[in-house]
Every structure is written in structure tokens, then in C-alpha cells.
Amino acid sequence: MPTELQTYASYTANTSVGGATYVDDWIDVAERGFGAAWQLRPQRARTRGDLMSFLSFSNQPLFTREEIARKVHAVSISRGLDELATVITLMTIATEVGANGQWWCPWNQKDPSSKNYPHDSESDDGRSVGYFQQQNGSAGETVGGSDNWWGSMQSRMTIDHAADTFLSRLANEYGSARDNAGLAGEFAQRVQGSAFPDRYAQHWDEAWDVLRRALPGQPTPTPGGNGGFTGDPVWLEDVLREALGDRLVVEPGWNERGTGGTMGDIWGVMIHHTGNINETVDHIRDGVQQPSGFLPGPLAQCLITSDGKCHLIAVGPCNHAGIGSYPGLGTNNGNRRLIGFECCWPTPRPDLPLGYDPQEQWSTTQIIAMRDATAAVLKKLGYGSARVIGHKEYAGAAQGKWDPGNLSMDWFRTEVQKDLDGFVFPGEQPVQHPDPGPVPVNPPILQPPPNERSDRQLLEDIWDQLRGPGGNGWSQLGGKTVVDYLVEIGEFATYLHRQLDELRAMQSVSGPNGQSGAPAKKAAAKKVAAKKVAAKKTPAKKTATTVAKRTVAKRTAGTRAVAQKTGANKTGAKKTAAKRAVTKKSGAKMTAKKT
Ligand SMILES: [Zn+2]
Numbered sequence: 001m002p003t004e005l006q007t008y009a010s011y012t013a014n015t016s017v018g019g020a021t022y023v024d025d026w027i028d029v030a031e032r033g034f035g036a037a038w039q040l041r042p043q044r045a046r047t048r049g050d051l052m053s054f055l056s057f058s059n060q061p062l063f064t065r066e067e068i069a070r071k072v073h074a075v076s077i078s079r080g081l082d083e084l085a086t087v088i089t090l091m092t093i094a095t096e097v098g099a100n101g102q103w104w105c106p107w108n109q110k111d112p113s114s115k116n117y118p119h120d121s122e123s124d125d126g127r128s129v130g131y132f133q134q135q136n137g138s139a140g141e142t143v144g145g146s147d148n149w150w151g152s153m154q155s156r157m158t159i160d161h162a163a164d165t166f167l168s169r170l171a172n173e174y175g176s177a178r179d180n181a182g183l184a185g186e187f188a189q190r191v192q193g194s195a196f197p198d199r200y201a202q203h204w205d206e207a208w209d210v211l212r213r214a215l216p217g218q219p220t221p222t223p224g225g226n227g228g229f230t231g232d233p234v235w236l237e238d239v240l241r242e243a244l245g246d247r248l249v250v251e252p253g254w255n256e257r258g259t260g261g262t263m264g265d266i267w268g269v270m271i272h273h274t275g276n277i278n279e280t281v282d283h284i285r286d287g288v289q290q291p292s293g294f295l296p297g298p299l300a301q302c303l304i305t306s307d308g309k310c311h312l313i314a315v316g317p318c319n320h321a322g323i324g325s326y327p328g329l330g331t332n333n334g335n336r337r338l339i340g341f342e343c344c345w346p347t348p349r350p351d352l353p354l355g356y357d358p359q360e361q362w363s364t365t366q367i368i369a370m371r372d373a374t375a376a377v378l379k380k381l382g383y384g385s386a387r388v389i390g391h392k393e394y395a396g397a398a399q400g401k402w403d404p405g406n407l408s409m410d411w412f413r414t415e416v417q418k419d420l421d422g423f424v425f426p427g428e429q430p431v432q433h434p435d436p437g438p439v440p441v442n443p444p445i446l447q448p449p450p451n452e453r454s455d456r457q458l459l460e461d462i463w464d465q466l467r468g469p470g471g472n473g474w475s476q477l478g479g480k481t482v483v484d485y486l487v488e489i490g491e492f493a494t495y496l497h498r499q500l501d502e503l504r505a506m507q508s509v510s511g512p513n514g515q516s517g518a519p520a521k522k523a524a525a526k527k528v529a530a531k532k533v534a535a536k537k538t539p540a541k542k543t544a545t546t547v548a549k550r551t552v553a554k555r556t557a558g559t560r561a562v563a564q565k566t567g568a569n570k571t572g573a574k575k576t577a578a579k580r581a582v583t584k585k586s587g588a589k590m591t592a593k594k595t
Contacts, residue, residue, distance in 0.1 A: 258316015268387030308365030
């Protein structure tokens with residue numbers, strides 16, 4: 001089923017389609033503003049020298065082959081690609097920098113800043129550096145314009161950045177090499193432009209072996225990770241308003257509009273051009289007459305016009321993607337898995353042979369709105385910029401689509417990624433969120449460890465220790481509490497002191513003869529011992545009395561005995577409290593003195 005507006009026909013009929021011949025590839029000069037970006041990049045002029053030759057190796061490579069495979073595969077997953085993409089990448093690395101059963105990351109004296117980044121070997125292959133032997137047009141840390149084909153030195157010397165660059169250039173049709181080492185090698189060659197194109201295929205088995213070892217027992221991760229959303233994106237209005245403000249125009253009934261059914265697991269965003277800069281909301285909403293018949297609307301969730309307005313039109317599946325496929329997205333299911341942005345472009349030019357100017361510059365405000373809207377949706381989905389594709393990347397082979405025209409999707413993805421990363425573009429006001437103030441930190445809810453005693457249990461423990469089991473005094477202390485017994489000891493010590501003082505006084509009266517002193521002391525000690533025994537006897541007597549009383553009470557009435565007992569305890573408690581207060585006071589005094 002044809003899925004484009006009628007106006008496309010005139011373009012597709014006369015324009016080369018397919019991955020290789022797009023008029024695209026904007027120079028990335030967004031930091032200087034969009035105005036300068038609209039220049040066509042000159043054809044890539046990349047020369048490669050002979051195969052890798054190493055001057056030296058470290059004892060150990062920076063990473064094992066399996067570690068490299070895991071890093072590369074993570075990049076593939078983040079780009080929505082699969083194991084085959086990883087294998088083609090690993091074949092390339094194995095060919096470029098494989099030696100001694102390892103994969104190396106060489107620096108190169110002819111591009112000396114490469115030495116500033118982690119490396120494990122040195123090469124003299126032209127000015128090539130890093131795992132992919134990537135070499136820009138001229139030497140240097142970062143070069144501009146068409147020389148910057150492989151990115152900055154840091155990118156070229158860092159495995160995941162370099163792999164990302166490689167994968168961004170891997171042809172979309174690489175899936176056709178699934179069981180074909182030779183074809184896989186050709187895809188590698190198309191990126192690398194090597195003088196020895198046949199060498200890549202020789203590393204097919206090695207690449208698969210390393211990857212299988214690197215991902216043992218793991219199911220192949222789902223491309224895109226844990227983000228995503230299944231069902232109609234009812235949140236579009238909120239998400240787009242936050243990103244676009246008054247650039248969002250909500251068309252009435254948008255949230256009840258679709259071609260039928262509901263959206264599935266939303267994969268990402270697809271960018272289109274309408275084929276006419278003056279395309280209207282009516283057509284996108286209601287459908288268009290095509291040579292093959294009427295194509296019912298809605299034709300996209302949004303129409304982004306050249307004035308930078310984003311018209312929100314539909315929530316359900318729309319007739320925009322049609323037949324086609326993309327790695328990780330599947331085949332012929334784009335309408336249910338992609339949010340479509342139709343973008344008004346280009347201007348009809350009856351005076352030109354094609355009826356339009358294929359190099360017509362897009363409206364800057366429009367591109368910015370496309371970028372902001374795309375980034376907002378991908379942010380909501382939790383995906384990176386790899387999840388926005390052009391219709392030409394999905395349907396190029398199947399339908400001959402070339403939209404969105406001369407807009408490079410690689411360049412657009414880079415811009416979207418900057419937006420996702422929080423980059424503030426020239427002239428852009430960072431979104432002002434009211435200062436939420438300090439974020440309240442909720443105290444963590446502590447779960448008591450197993451077998452931990454509660455506060456009450458601890459207090460009961462202390463109570464028992466002080467007052468004896470059950471608060472009934474310690475049998476070892478003659479039924480006394482700890483405090484009562486301490487008081488008794490204190491009183492006894494005072495008594496002993498007094499006795500000693502008396503003995504000393506007697507000694508000094510009896511004369512200075514040291515001989516008589518010793519027996520006197522012994523006698524005093526004996527006396528003291530006797531007193532001690534007496535002291536011990538006293539509580540024992542008391543206890544006996546109590547027991548006798550209790551026995552009587554028991555005989556009389558059980559209840560009364562209980563009452564008596566309780567009363568005794570209470571008195572004891574009062575006493576103890578009073579004594580404790582005294583003890584505390586003296587303690588405080590002592591402390592004060594010390595200070
Ligand atoms: Zn399209």
C-alpha cells in the first residue's frame with residue numbers, strides 16, 4: 001500500500017534512491033549555529049595505506065578480545081542493532097589491529113596527539129590510530145569540515161566511540177550478510193575503504209567465536225534496553241508541550257484519531273518530508289488522493305511546518321511508514337511501532353526539471369522543532385538518538401523513498417543526541433524550571449535486625465539487673481537491689497574507715513614502737529571481720545521474719561499476701577529512687593569538680 005502523499009511521486013520518479021546516492025551529509029557545525037550548516041559536504045576522500053604494521057606492543061593489551069566484544073556489543077544495542085552488526089565490527093577490528101592473538105589499540109607518531117590516550121602499541125600505518133585504524137584527512141586532535149570524517153582523536157582512540165562511528169556508517173542492509181562471511185566483509189569494507197577488502201571476511205569465524213565467549217549463556221539483549229512504551233502515546237501532548245511550548249498546536253480530537261487499532265511496542269520516531277512545503281493539516285489528518293486510490297488519514301502523528309510549529313494530529317497508528325524494515329524494528333510494522341513526524345519540505349519549483357530544488361535548505365526553525373520534538377519523545381521512551389530514523393532508511397529499498405530529502409539522518413541524530421544530553425544550542429534558552437529548593441531527604445526506614453531486642457525489652461533487662469529477677473531483689477545480695485546493696489557496702493566502708501582511724505589513734509597513743517603496730521592491725525582486722533558477719537546476719541534475720549509473716553498471711557488469705565507483697569515492693573522502689581537521686585547528685589558534683 002502506498003503511504004506517501006501524492007506529491008512525492010514527482011520526486012521519487014526522478015531522484016536517485018538507495019543508501020549511496022542521497023544528497024545529504026551536512027557538515028556538523030551546529031556549535032556555530034544552524035546557518036552555516038547548510039553546505040554539502042565534499043565527497044569523502046579517504047586514502048588508506050598498507051595493512052597494519054606495528055612497531056611495538058605492550059606486555060598486555062588494554063582489553064581482552066572478549067572485553068572489546070562486550071563493549072562493541074553494548075554500542076550495537078544502544079543503536080538498536082544486533083549481534084551481526086557487532087560481528088561485522090569485530091571482523092574489522094580483528095583485521096585492522098589483530099596480532100599475536102590479541103586486538104590492539106595503537107598510537108601513531110605521525111599523529112602524535114594519539115599518544116595522549118590509553119594505548120597498548122605503536123603503529124606506523126599512515127596516520128591511522130586506534131582499533132579501527134581510523135585516520136582523518138589531516139593530522140591533529142580535532143579537525144574541522146570534511147577532514148573530520150572519523151571524529152576527534154579522543155573518539156578514534158576510545159573503543160566505544162570508535163565503534164559507534166563505525167556502526168553509524170554501517171549500511172542499513174547489513175542484515176543481508178547474516179549467513180555470508182564474504183558479504184559481511186564487503187559491508188566492513190564499505191565503511192573502511194581498505195586497500196585490502198578481502199581480508200575482513202577471513203575473520204568471520206573469529207569474530208563469532210569471541211562474541212559467543214563474551215556473552216556466555218546470555219540471551220541476546222533486546223535492542224534498546226528497558227525503555228519503551230506499548231500502546232497509544234496518550235502522553236504526546238504533555239511531552240511535546242514541555243519541549244515546544246507555544247510551538248505546539250494541538251488539533252482538536254488528536255487523542256481519538258488513528259487508522260484503527262492501537263500502537264504496539266513503540267520503537268522510536270520516523271522523520272518524513274511531505275513533498276510540499278505548503279502541506280496542510282487537513283491532508284495529514286484526513287488523507288489524500290493518490291494515483292492508486294485514496295490513502296486515508298491520519299498520515300502522521302504530527303505535522304511540523306516550516307514556521308517551526310508542530311501540529312499534533314493523531315495518537316493511534318498512522319499511514320506513514322508502510323512497507324520496509326530496519327534493524328531491531330522488524331519488517332512492515334512501522335505504522336504501529338513508529339511515531340511519525342511529517343515535515344513540510346520542499347518548495348514546489350515548476351521552473352526546475354525536477355519540480356523542486358533537491359538542495360533546498362530546510363527552515364532552521366523547522367529543523368529545531370523537529371529536533372526538540374524528537375528528543376522529547378525519545379526522552380519519554382528512554383531511548384537514545386539511534387531511535388530516530390528517516391523514512392529513506394526504512395523504506396529506501398522497498399518503496400524507493402528518499403525522505404526526508406537532503407537531510408542527513410546521521411547529522412540529525414547527532415543533534416538530537418546533543419539535545420538529549422542537555423546541550424544548550426546557540427540562541428536557546430535553557431528550560432527554566434522553578435527552583436524546587438532543597439530536596440527533602442526522607443530518613444531511611446530502618447528494619448530492626450533479626451533477634452534485636454525492642455527498647456521495652458532492653459529497659460526490662462536493665463530493670464531486672466538493678467532490682468533482681470522480676471524486680472524482687474537478688475538472692476545473692478540477700479534479696480536486695482543492686483543500689484541498696486551498694487549503699488550498704490558504702491556504709492560498711494565508711495564504718496571500716498572509722499575503725500581504722502580509731503586503731504591509728506590507739507597506735508599513736510601506745511607509742512612510736514613499730515613492733516606493737518602490727519598485732520594491733522591484725523586484731524582490728526579480726527574485729528572488722530566479726531562485724532561483717534554480724535552485718536550479714538542482720539538481713540538474714542529480716543528475711544526470716546518476712547518469710548514467717550508471709551507464711552501467716554498465706555494461711556489467712558492468699559489475696560492479702562499478694563497485697564502485702566506488692567506494698568513492700570512499692571516501698572522498696574520509692575526508697576531506691578530516693579537513694580538514686582542522691583547518688584546522681586553527688587555524681588554531678590564530682591563531675592563539676594573535675595571540670
Ligand atoms: Zn515518508
